[in-house]
Amino acid sequence: MTSFYQPAAELLRAWGFAPYAAPAGQRRFSRPSDCGQETLVLYDDGEMTLLEAVQGQLLYSFQGRVASEAELRVLLRQVNWPAEPPISQESSPQLP
Numbered sequence: 445m446t447s448f449y450q451p452a453a454e455l456l457r458a459w460g461f462a463p464y465a466a467p468a469g470q471r472r473f474s475r476p477s478d479c480g481q482e483t484l485v486l487y488d489d490g491e492m493t494l495l496e497a498v499q500g501q502l503l504y505s506f507q508g509r510v511a512s513e514a515e516l517r518v519l520l521r522q523v524n525w526p527a528e529p530p531i532s533q534e535s536s537p538q539l540p
Contacts, residue, residue, distance in 0.1 A: 448490030448509040451516060456484065458529040482525055494523060 453463060453473070461473035461484060474483040480498035487493075494505040505523040510516045520527040 447511075449512050449516060450486045450490065450492060451484075451513065455513070459526070460529070477525070494519070494525070496523070496525075 453471070456463075456473045460475040461482075462475065464472050464474055466472040466485070469488045471486040472483060473486075474481055476482075477496065477498075480496060483493075483495045483497070485493040485495070490509050491507065492509065493507045496503045496505055506519060510519060517527040
């Protein structure tokens with residue numbers, strides 16, 4: 445039996461994604477990007493879709509399954525999405 449990885453909502457929130465309404469069988473999360481909006485759709489069957497809207501046009505990035513968080517991070521980097529939580533101003537070192 446093959447298992448597929450889907451990130452927890454807490455991890456997606458740490459990466460800057462916010463949940464929003466989705467049809468039954470899906471969970472959707474979205475975050476702003478430098479040139480639009482990134483959306484990750486998680487399906488009940490273990491599949492996921494990554495979509496990016498740029499200047500009002502929807503770009504298809506990926507649809508499929510991943511086996512681990514590490515594989516998801518590699519996938520995010522391949523489509524040029526940040527794969528680490530954003531650095532908050534409070535945790536950044538202050539220069540004198």
